[in-house]
Amino acid sequence: MAAAFENRLFIDGEFREARSGKTFEIFNPATTKSIGVVYEAGVEDVDAAVAAAGKAFESWSELRAAERAQWLLRLATKLEEEIPEMTRLEALTMGKPVHNEFSVPMGVEVLRYFANRAPDVQGETSLNDPSLFGMTIRQPYGVVGAIIPWNTPMLMLSMKIGPALATGNTMVLKSSEKSPLSCLVVARCLADIGFPPGVLNILNGFGRPCGEAIAKHMGIRKLAFTGSTITGKAIKIAAAQSNLKNVTLELGGKSPMIVFEDADLARAASDAAASILAISGQACMASSRIYVEESKAVTFLKLVTAEVTKAGVSGDPLAEGTCRGPQADHVQYDRILNFLDLAKEEKLHVTLGGARENKIGYYIQPTIIYEPPETSKLVQDEIFGPVLCVSTFANERDVIQRANNTEYGLYASVYTNDLKRALKISKKLQAGTVGVNVTSPTVSLDLPFGGWKQSGEGRELGKHALESWTELKTVLIGM
Ligand code: NAD
Numbered sequence: 290m291a292a293a294f295e296n297r298l299f300i301d302g303e304f305r306e307a308r309s310g311k312t313f314e315i316f317n318p319a320t321t322k323s324i325g326v327v328y329e330a331g332v333e334d335v336d337a338a339v340a341a342a343g344k345a346f347e348s349w350s351e352l353r354a355a356e357r358a359q360w361l362l363r364l365a366t367k368l369e370e371e372i373p374e375m376t377r378l379e380a381l382t383m384g385k386p387v388h389n390e391f392s393v394p395m396g397v398e399v400l401r402y403f404a405n406r407a408p409d410v411q412g413e414t415s416l417n418d419p420s421l422f423g424m425t426i427r428q429p430y431g432v433v434g435a436i437i438p439w440n441t442p443m444l445m446l447s448m449k450i451g452p453a454l455a456t457g458n459t460m461v462l463k464s465s466e467k468s469p470l471s472c473l474v475v476a477r478c479l480a481d482i483g484f485p486p487g488v489l490n491i492l493n494g495f496g497r498p499c500g501e502a503i504a505k506h507m508g509i510r511k512l513a514f515t516g517s518t519i520t521g522k523a524i525k526i527a528a529a530q531s532n533l534k535n536v537t538l539e540l541g542g543k544s545p546m547i548v549f550e551d552a553d554l555a556r557a558a559s560d561a562a563a564s565i566l567a568i569s570g571q572a573c574m575a576s577s578r579i580y581v582e583e584s585k586a587v588t589f590l591k592l593v594t595a596e597v598t599k600a601g602v603s604g605d606p607l608a609e610g611t612c613r614g615p616q617a618d619h620v621q622y623d624r625i626l627n628f629l630d631l632a633k634e635e636k637l638h639v640t641l642g643g644a645r646e647n648k649i650g651y652y653i654q655p656t657i658i659y660e661p662p663e664t665s666k667l668v669q670d671e672i673f674g675p676v677l678c679v680s681t682f683a684n685e686r687d688v689i690q691r692a693n694n695t696e697y698g699l700y701a702s703v704y705t706n707d708l709k710r711a712l713k714i715s716k717k718l719q720a721g722t723v724g725v726n727v728t729s730p731t732v733s734l735d736l737p738f739g740g741w742k743q744s745g746e747g748r749e750l751g752k753h754a755l756e757s758w759t760e761l762k763t764v765l766i767g768m
Pocket of ligand 1: 436437438439440463464465466494495496497499500501504515516517518519520521523524539540541542572573574671673699740744745
């Protein structure tokens with residue numbers, strides 16, 4: 290059966306079948322049925338993509354930054370026309386509803402942001418030693434790699450290619466085996482606008498062998514990865530054991546949200562529901578642990594339950610008006626159900642949901658667990674599903690200690706009307722981003738995003754991202 294979508298690899302400016310001829314199936318999680326196959330890149334395809342990127346590097350890196358910006362802006366304009374198609378394909382492959390979809394348009398915005406910042410990469414000068422005129426320059430790494438997850442493919446792709454290509458690198462990017470189709474629309478757009486061949490190569494494939502071959506490749510000098518902490522560790526090992534390539538990691542999270550008694554409780558409850566239900570709980574920065582001050586716990590629990598119930602109504606991801614879709618695949622589905630079984634075993638107080646939904650597709654009820662012990666795996670581990678832990682706290686000291694008491698540190702938030710307290714707590718929270726009276730998925734394109742502790746290393750977005758895709762060189766001129 291011919292696929293109703295592009296299914297080949299994009300190497301050196303053209304679509305190709307995988308050298309091995311191997312394909313793999315893509316499934317619709319709302320029906321559990323196969324929707325077709327895509328070609329699977331193997332090690333030899335990674336080699337071909339790296340060679341194409343190597344060949345393209347000199348001419349791309351020697352363009353004026355403003356010319357690279359023009360190419361990226363042309364790509365963004367073309368992608369804008371394809372937002373409905375990319376949104377449809379992401380709904381089809383991972384169940385993200387087309388209604389109110391924000392990450393695909395945001396991907397286009399991210400690309401424009403970095404295109405416009407392309408000419409804004411500079412070094413420093415030093416005259417501190419009279420015998421020397423010193424300066425630093427920033428230069429691209431050369432051929433770089435990117436490996437992205439399935440939950441927001443187009444946005445993840447933009448966050449990698451935007452700063453990497455703007456600064457003159459050429460790239461080999463692997464999409465996720467669960468949702469490769471919107472990335473192939475990007476490939477088609479590259480071909481349509483005649484984007485310089487080899488500058489961006491896009492591969493469909495599994496973690497092994499394709500992702501691993503990228504992580505180990507001797508011809509790749511920097512690699513940006515977004516995905517789970519466990520894979521992030523494997524990638525760092527592969528990078529260290531090969532050419533010690535520079536690695537940035539955007540990993541998992543278990544983000545705390547602290548709600549003080551003086552906060553706008555209605556707003557906190559509605560933000561909490563939106564955060565845990567975004568992409569059916571499959572967002573790295575989802576606020577999955579809420580700590581509410583004891584005096585307002587009962588009121589808040591009622592409010593948040595009402596908000597989760599209202600916003601958590603599920604349906605067909607392709608239908609207009611559907612707010613929540615299924616989990617992305619049977620692996621995610623089984624994993625979340627295992628956590629819910631554990632909640633039963635541990636006799637946790639489940640006040641809402643707690644089971645699968647009684648319908649076709651990988652749907653799970655939005656779930657609230659009240660006052661779970663801090664040591665429970667449901668409080669410590671990333672569940673990556675619509676499961677919210679709500680706990681109470683007695684004082685500031687206690688809540689800061691508990692908020693920081695996981696191995697993650699991606700996002701944290703605090704709701705209060707006391708600005709002094711908000712600032713004090715922002716400083717104490719161990720997280721790459723802290724929201725005050727806002728929570729995830731709120732981010733700012735011009736400010737860094739990334740994790741502390743086992744949530745990652747390095748930053749995306751903002752000027753930090755541009756810098757992170759360049760090597761720094763000191764040039765000394767004898768006077
Ligand atoms: P994953 O780690 O299973 O896979 C991510 C990517 O890595 C996929 O493309 C996969 O094929 C590839 N991969 C798997 N094994 C590999 C290996 N050994 N070598 C090289 N590549 C390999 O993660 P996922 O299930 O796709 O995504 C969910 C995870 O991603 C969650 O933990 C979530 O928190 C995290 N995430 C983080 C962010 C962030 O910005 N911090 C954003 C989105 C998702």
